[in-house]
Amino acid sequence: MHISTNPWVWIAAILTLAIYSFLYKDNPFYKFAEHLFMGLSIGYGAVVLWYNSIIPRLWNPLAHGTSPSRFYLLIPIAIGLLSFGIFSKKYSWLIKYPLAFSVGAYAGFSIPVTFEASIFEQISGTILTKQMMATPWLAISNLIMFVGVITTITYFYFSKHHKGLLGKSARTGIVFLMLAFGASFGYTVMARISLLIGRMQFLLHDWLGIIK
Amino acid sequence: MLKKQIPLAITFITGVIIVITFFIPHPPFGRLQQDALTWYSVIFGFTMLLGVDSLVRFHYRKLRRREKGWWFSIIFYGGFLLSFITGVVSEVRFGDAFNINSSFMYFYNTILIPLQSTMFALLAFFIASASYRAFRARNIDATFLLVTAVIVMLGRVPVGYMLWHKLPNLTSWILNVLQLGPMRGIMIGIALGTVAMSLRLILGIERTYLS
């Protein structure tokens, strides 16, 4: 056994144990670690927001920029400030302005971006090419993949009765969906357990030095 | 008018301008798209600030009223100030808060990270308890899900190979083929649903957000 002499390892280990104590029951140690974690990560988030957004996007252009158009940046700041209206009963409707802009902008951006990034990419991946049919096994696999795409889409067909061919296809689509969910389930479980193992190795190796 | 029509008009105009300028590189339109993105991120920054602000106020209220567990709010403020102040100090000292030698990154690596990964690792325990309490083969669909999950879980560890040496291959095939199709289908569905939703928002048909 080689117990760590590094105080930071000790701090990390104690905090790790404090969080695990939640598994027994909610207790002051867990609450302590949880609140510390919340405070640190919000503070961290604030620093990241400050240095990655506010400084390069607002401060630098406004303070050091030369182009006259930089003062347009004051408009979104003014709109953004309206958000703080929600803290007052009387002026809470002011938030509708930044909201209206955000929703409009987000919707506007998402339309072409969704086409390019999600739809086209998925479709061009689904259209079977010659390479995808190179061997019989590959051909069968890709055919199954193709059926999976089509039947899943038909499951999300809302404006028609799901009966007859559409009904059968939608039903197959659900089965495909469940198989896919099962696969993704298995993978996610694996990842979470890997994390747990990582933490345990930290406790047993880095901190207590029980395992080599 | 001030509370409904004008916001709707703002949504419509912003949305339409951004969609159209996507296709026009010629100035000033090409730049408009970029500017709108900057505006959006600035305004979005405020909504994030609002979240942080609400949280800070929440704990302030708890402290002032000495609500149950108020002293945890002191811990919250302690953590908040610790990372915020070290962030500022590191920026001044190193010119970059993210410099590996800065105290900010040191706190990040030695405290925040272990806390974060421990939080995520808690999920392993919940998965185990959900496995026997909640994951039920209620119907044939749920059965498909659970059986596939079990195959994948076995196929990705050495035990699976020992049980049946083709299991890893079957797992890869499930992931490559069986999973790919439906995931694509679901993505196409969500994408089309999002576009339809965006159109409804721009046209002012969907206006829940203004209620």
Place this chain on the structure above:
Amino acid sequence: MILFILFSTITVKAFDTPNDGGGSITIKAYNVPETVKKALVYRKTEGDTTYTLAGVMSILSYRYVDADSTIKNGKPYYYRVDFYFPDTVISVVSDSPGIAYAQWYDKSKTSSLIFLIVFSTLVLVFIQLAKKDPEGLYIRKIPALDAIDEAVGRSTELGKPTFFVHGLLGITDAGTLAALTILRRVAKKVAEYDTPILVTNFDPIVMTASQETVKQAYTEAGRPDAYNEKNIIYLTYEQFGYTAGVDGLMVREKPGAIFLQGYFFAESLILAETGHSVGAIQIAGTTAKEQLPFFVAACDYVLIGEEMLAASSYIGREPVMLGSVKGADWGKAFLMGIIGIGVVLGTVGAILQSAGNGALMNVFEKILAFF
């Protein structure tokens, strides 16, 4: 001498960078021998006597995009590229000057434009048709939405509260907007049955929207007096803090029905597991495809991806909304048609190509390249 002939075949072309807002010229080199080690691009304009260094050309793609801030539209720029070989340096001058222009239309985005037009037209046409003939509209059953009444009803019978848990994204997310519509339906039922509701929020803006939504639902149900703003609570703007908060409420209040609606991350499993353990009927909905498996395994009903986005049409049954859903469905049919045509063309093309006729394969490859 042989080397010289080899080198002299290099040509350099300078042209306006396509599909941009101007201020940029592309320089491309052709027939460059692979032995080249480095290629530097120099620029001069009318009136300059010497070239100045513009940048380093990629020796894999043999392309350099000169977007220097000094470049003005409509003005000719002359380029020289120096190719460094192990033993010599060859300078090649572009055969004509490059002139930058701004384009009015980005050709590389044609496919998006076509889809945008087709899709919006479909949606708009069906909205118009729906307005004219509201009777002819149909929407398939979505069991998870039908189960709302049952869940709230059962919760009332048991004398337990109903929980509505928002996801972690803000109000611009399509899933959050859909969740608000679902909340409205839930709140209306709750008001009718006169049973308590608790709405938990992650985001302060979503919280104000939720307050308005619930208030309206109570008014619609004719019970504005029963609305209590304190039932819509803000928890925290931090993932695990939120999870712990909701968990604690579930364990203490033992709700009879739980709605988990919106975009969730890793916490989905913890919430669903705790909800299941207190014996509540759970109706989940999310567009987060990574979290769907956990909801499907642990909840009674789940709105899967797009089902959630169709919720506002399903619940409201307004012709305009239903029309947009129908339009989106035709969009799906259109996409499936394209995939189908692509597959047929590709297969037939491949067969014909192996028989010596590559024309169809060319068409197919053009279609693929279109995306």
Place this chain on the structure above:
Amino acid sequence: MGFWDRFLKIDRRWVFLVVWIAVVIPLLKPLGLPTHITPPVKKLYDYIDRMEGEDKAVFLSFDFDPSTMPELLPMGVAIIRHCFAKKIPIIVYGGLYPQFVGMAKMAIDMAKTDFPDIVYGKDYVFLGYVPGLSLVILSIGESIQGTFGNDYFGNRLDTLPLTMHVDNYEKIGIVVDLSGSSIPASWVAYAYQRYGCRIGCGTTAVSAAQYYPYLQTGQFVGMLGGLKGAAEYEELLERNGIPTGRRTATIGMDAQSVVHLLIILLIILGNIGYFYVRRRERRA
């Protein structure tokens, strides 16, 4: 109340305890389950292995933070060890986001221990963070010296023998990106599709599924998926006589096997109880 009723109502803390034991025991007493090598890992290993003696470098990018560290860090350590043992020059890049650089530092420190004759600047170089995200990937195609200027320690890159020689993708045999996000796709889009540089990928178990198509199309040379991928790479090092140090991933895999079996068992038991109780209630 019968056995199954009580079993289904068991306090979940007992389950937590069993999970705890299932993780700790294999860590304390490794079972030594054999590691089966899968083709994507073998391909990546072989590709790097064949670079021995060639005049090209491996470019290893650490694009992850501690939340995925248990899965991805052992991959980084194993690949660095591979390069050190075979004297394949390696550029370790601290990643596209500033938070990632600590991971790379840790991996180098862990890998260095068994290779005393490795010289900094000649055998490996450590690059730090520069802003620009995908633009960084693009501009490495033009010039590494131009993009970074200095290494992580502040040395000018044009003074280090390795980076004097390797200045863009032309001299990079492979870029290996370790990430659980969409960043490997950016490396494919910019480094592979624009500059033809080959890409390998190490990713989390969760993300591996989404990257299988990249393997199929050959956009990735090979791929390490999750802790298992890392364990396979460690196994390949071991088989080829390369010092592996502490085989973090392999040790972890034993625990992983046991916990997977436990969870499967819990699902089965839970469902047996569920069906038993349901059938009895139907009869009643």
